[in-house]
Amino acid sequence: MCELSLPAIRINYKKFDHFYHHEFKRSKKKYTKANFNDVVEEEELIGFVCGSDTIFCIDEFGFDDGFYANYPCMKNGYSVAFAASFGDPHFSKQDYNVLNQRLQNFKAIGLREKAMLNYVREHTSIPVEKVIDPTLLLEPSDYDVITDNRQENDKYLLLYARRYNKAMEDYAVKLAEQNGWKIIEISLRAVNSQKHKMFYEAGVQEFLSLVKYAECVITNSYHGMIFSVQFKKPFYVFSREQCDTKIEELLELFGIKDRLLVTGDEGTANEIDYSDVHARIAQARSKALEFMNYELENGYQGEQ
Known part of the structure; x- marks a missing residue:
């Protein structure tokens, strides 16, 4: 409630809520623990995708x-998971016992990272595959349909901070000054409003626009990184607690591990060859969609 009292958060919340109501197919009513088992009959469902x-x-x-x-x-129906993540897992022995029981609820599991891939395979008898994040199942042209027009006429660097990082901010400022760019910042760091254009209130369409038209993106956001790649932007992603595993794995897939910075003093990375990056994504996308089709239709013909 304290956060929702801030104007930028309230505006952002309303924009996202509007997007949910107008772009998503939603259930007829709200389901909680008390009535969740009614959802199959009332919504005429044939299964569940968790993820x-x-x-x-x-x-x-x-x-x-x-x-x-x-x-x-x-548990008694058809449930699968797609692009599910364990984050950076910390399980006790008791946790593993519960986890092993819960994994039996699924007919197939698609995991977003490889950290727990072998463990889940060893403790289930179902197909388990590593798949890419769902935002990469779509191509840039798919996002263009809902991307707003340019938000800023001048050239700008987009600083998207999911958590404050002084080294990241210093690096963004240095890069912007070297190139004569403005800085548009998506964060809740109010003290920066005197020197940057703050835009935390961006909705879905505005966010996509801010990434698409930026000269460069500096971020510690997983999806800030993904959409920079989707729109073929120069970018650097900084380390962030509990996110490094998924960021590092995705950069490895892209073939651009040099884009991950810790201090900003690691040196200048090579120019991104986006033809190679998107060729890698296309291959991973094809494999992920094949597995998704298996999960939905129970007819997977790929490697088990």
């Missing part, structure tokens, strides 16, 4: 019954 993001991260969500398909209607 994506860090739904298996017990540090954040615990063993959530919805995320682990543990409601009776999910």
